[in-house]
Amino acid sequence: MYLALNVLGILVFVGIGWLFSHDKKHIQWLSVGIMMVFNIFIAWFLTSFSVGRSIVQGAATGFNELVKVAYKGINFAFANWVGPEGINPAPVNFIASALLPILLVVPMFDILTYIGVLPWIIKWIGRGLSFITRQPKFESFFAVEMMFLGNTEALAVSQLQLKRMKPARNLTLAMMSMSCVTASILASYIQLVPAQYVLTAVPLNCINALIVVNLLYPVHVDEAEDTIATLADTQAVESVQTAATEVQPAATEEVQPAVAEKSPAADEEEKPVENKSSAQQKPVEKPQREPFFSFLGDSILGAGRLILIIGANVIAFVALAALIDKVLSLINPQLTLAHILGVFLYIPSLLLGLDPSTAWDMAGFMGMKLVTNEFVVMTQITSTVASFAQHYQAVLIVFITSFANFSTVGMVTGCFKGLVDKEKNDLIARNVGRLILSGILVSLLSAGMVGLFVW
Numbered sequence: 001m002y003l004a005l006n007v008l009g010i011l012v013f014v015g016i017g018w019l020f021s022h023d024k025k026h027i028q029w030l031s032v033g034i035m036m037v038f039n040i041f042i043a044w045f046l047t048s049f050s051v052g053r054s055i056v057q058g059a060a061t062g063f064n065e066l067v068k069v070a071y072k073g074i075n076f077a078f079a080n081w082v083g084p085e086g087i088n089p090a091p092v093n094f095i096a097s098a099l100l101p102i103l104l105v106v107p108m109f110d111i112l113t114y115i116g117v118l119p120w121i122i123k124w125i126g127r128g129l130s131f132i133t134r135q136p137k138f139e140s141f142f143a144v145e146m147m148f149l150g151n152t153e154a155l156a157v158s159q160l161q162l163k164r165m166k167p168a169r170n171l172t173l174a175m176m177s178m179s180c181v182t183a184s185i186l187a188s189y190i191q192l193v194p195a196q197y198v199l200t201a202v203p204l205n206c207i208n209a210l211i212v213v214n215l216l217y218p219v220h221v222d223e224a225e226d227t228i229a230t231l232a233d234t235q236a237v238e239s240v241q242t243a244a245t246e247v248q249p250a251a252t253e254e255v256q257p258a259v260a261e262k263s264p265a266a267d268e269e270e271k272p273v274e275n276k277s278s279a280q281q282k283p284v285e286k287p288q289r290e291p292f293f294s295f296l297g298d299s300i301l302g303a304g305r306l307i308l309i310i311g312a313n314v315i316a317f318v319a320l321a322a323l324i325d326k327v328l329s330l331i332n333p334q335l336t337l338a339h340i341l342g343v344f345l346y347i348p349s350l351l352l353g354l355d356p357s358t359a360w361d362m363a364g365f366m367g368m369k370l371v372t373n374e375f376v377v378m379t380q381i382t383s384t385v386a387s388f389a390q391h392y393q394a395v396l397i398v399f400i401t402s403f404a405n406f407s408t409v410g411m412v413t414g415c416f417k418g419l420v421d422k423e424k425n426d427l428i429a430r431n432v433g434r435l436i437l438s439g440i441l442v443s444l445l446s447a448g449m450v451g452l453f454v455w
Contacts, residue, residue: 002353002391003452009351010448013441017215020437026218031134032211038132039207043449046200047394059199063187066108070101070187097191099307105187106303107296114295135210136221138165142173146180147206155415162416167424168219170416174428175216176209177412178404178439192378193385193397197450201401204446211445212438217431317372317407341367348444352395353451362396370440373407374400394454395447402446404439 014036021027045052071086074096081096083089112118126141133140138161145158155162155177162170181189181202189198290298321337328335342349342363349359349366369377377400385393409432417425428435 002355003455005351006353006448006451009348009353010445010452012351013348013444013448014211014215016437017212017441020434021215022217022431022434026220028134028214028218032214035133035135035207035211035214039204039211039445040449040452042203042207043200044453046203047196047450047453053196057196059195063190063195066105067101067187067191070104073104074100095307095311099188099311101187101191102185102307103300103303105185106306107299110299110302111296114292129207133207133210135214136169136226138226139169139172139176139210139213139221143176143206143210146177147202155412155419162420162424165225166219167427168217169221170420170424171427171431171434172213172217172219174412174416175213175431175435175438177415178408178435179205179209179212179402179442181205181402189374189378189401192375192382194393197394197397198401200450201398201446204398204449205402205442208442208445208449209438212441216434216438216441317376321368321372321376337371338364338368341371352399352444352447354392354395358389358392362392362399365396366399369400370405373405374402391451391455395451398450399443399447402439402443404436404443406436408439409435 014032018024018027046055047053068085071082072084074082075084078096080089082100086097109118122141122144126144127137129135129144130137130140138158142158155173158173162173165173186198186202189195325336328337328340342360345363345366346359349362350356352359352362354362365377365381368380381388381396385397388396412435413425413428413432416428
């Protein structure tokens with residue numbers, strides 16, 4: 001019965017995407033179907049096959065070993081906070097166990113980017129995904145990119161493409177940005193909840209983001225548009241534009257003497273042409289690479305800022321949620337923010353194949369995650385999650401493993417404001433509701449797909 005409910009739930013979530021679609025007639029159902037089958041296969045492979053489970057377990061072990069290395073550095077600065085391997089003594093608090101390891105993990109991923117390994121991986125996985133799913137090259141590339149880099153970081157490094165693309169494609173990328181995680185934060189997640197479901201959620205979210213944007217805001221991309229911008233392309237255009245602006249004043253100055261002296265005019269008229277030709281033929285200079293240790297220093301500072309941002313958000317959101325609960329208790333002692341949101345999310349929770357009592361608890365956690373963030377929920381359940389039923393554990397952890405929450409809307413829209421023009425920003429602002437809905441639907445689809453195979 002609950003399996004049938006789970007299958008029905010996936011169909012209902014797809015139906016909700018169709019119901020709120022901007023353009024129902026142009027949904028590419030063949031592509032959506034291919035991606036659905038492909039994603040269900042991934043969920044099946046990673047949860048039901050020994051090889052798939054070994055891959056996930058191997059990745060989890062790798063992240064755990066990375067965290068142990070980070071503990072050595074933490075223990076040097078803060079003796080007896082975590083021990084040399086985080087075991088003896090055990091980490092004293094959330095910041096020591098989950099956040100401080102970011103000081104190693106973020107620079108490691110940045111170094112892989114600096115030497116070209118991570119961009120190479122992203123490029124070829126993106127091309128493969130585009131071939132399988134029949135999605136535009138850059139959208140597929142971006143789905144993989146945000147899986148490793150996170151939403152704002154992926155948008156920042158894609159600004160050349162964002163400026164060249166039409167507004168509708170910018171909106172689809174904004175919607176996709178609601179559903180990612182950052183690979184460098186996965187090590188923090190798996191210190192709080194079981195690693196196998198966290199790591200399974202990452203590729204599922206990547207493809208489900210493509211599915212949901214195809215449902216909510218289908219965009220036709222011509223073959224001529226289906227390109228990936230490069231820095232060299234942009235520099236070449238800017239070089240020609242700069243040359244043109246320099247030539248115009250020169251041409252004006254040359255024409256004026258031609259009225260009084262006709263014979264020198266012919267000689268003078270050729271000079272701007274020579275200047276224009278030389279400017280256009282001037283080779284495009286590649287941007288100089290930042291020195292490695294300067295780059296590394298900036299990366300470490302960025303990791304430190306990230307820890308402060310996450311820590312501040314967790315403290316503030318937990319406190320604000322507690323304050324809201326306190327105010328609501330004046331009305332009714334049993335009334336809480338989680339209960340109110342749970343009312344709206346109860347039906348989707350049931351459709352994940354849960355019994356009524358468990359679905360109510362799940363709905364509360366879902367609501368808490370949307371209002372606060374995934375770290376808040378993970379810290380709430382870290383001491384009890386091992387006792388949850390396997391199916392409940394799987395769908396809950398997969399659902400909360402993403403950045404989909406209300407604060408992410410502000411981060412994404414703010415990022416676009418600094419990258420693209422007003423027309424594109426206005427379109428995104430008019431579709432904030434679709435941004436939130438896309439994040440929720442991606443998380444529900446991923447949870448539902450994993451739930452099919454974990455009981």
